[in-house]
Amino acid sequence: MTPDRLDAAFSALADPTRRAILARLASGATTVNELAEPFDLALPTISKHLKVLEGAGLISRTREKQYRPCKLELAPLKEVSDWVEVYRKLWEERFERLDDYLKQLQEKDGDGE
């Protein structure tokens, strides 16, 4: 995935409606009308969200059929979550070291327990 593409994926995921759309698509491909149902949004608004998701490569839409079902694309999601997980783990390790270091400091000062 190119940097622009990953950035687009992150931006697309920043919106709660779009995340909800993806969550719904996780249980299978569906049409725009079906997608719009649970949301209190006009079809053009849903279409706008779908365009963003499609631009980010997170969903695909069949061209040939008139009702153009939407399908979830898993690869970009995987890459996004990989990066975030790595970043999260960096901080988890820092916290672990911080914890150890605070213990050391307080033992040394003799004011720990």
Next chain:
Amino acid sequence: MTDDSKTETAARLGIKVIKAVRFKRVVKAPRKLVFDVWTKPEHLSHWFSPHGYNVEGVQSDPRPGGVFKLIMVPHAGGAGFWSVGKYLEVEAPHRIVTRVGGEGADGHIMFEVINTAVFEEQGDSTIIYAAGEVIALNDPAIGEMAMAGMDEGWKQTLDRFETELTRAQSSKKRAAK
């Protein structure tokens, strides 16, 4: 105020967040000490890197606009990774905000984050609310972003870390009871 909202700095500053990771940790140490360890160069060098890395060349001037800069150097040798930025907000001893860029060996900025830490006293412990809000992401190379080489050794370290974390967390939970 929810836990998350304590560290939602970027939104307040009108900066778009690409992705945020938020943490809540309780450490058995007085808040003043936690604040010092979080900001003083002689302390930062002891913890501000993942396992397998040394922190070197720490510059930290905890005042708004003050510099925050250090390099994480792998024990195994090879290029280090810079964290370069500045303090945006400092309210001793309870709140610190930095804006930091992660730079690769050749000096290009891989990503930019706003780091927020809020410290609250809880008896003789301190609750740390921390967040890394990613505001720019310029390089999808997961390996590179993962601080130096997401090589096999680093991956194994992460695996071990996960195991240790689970163990440490369960023993911490027990200790908290």
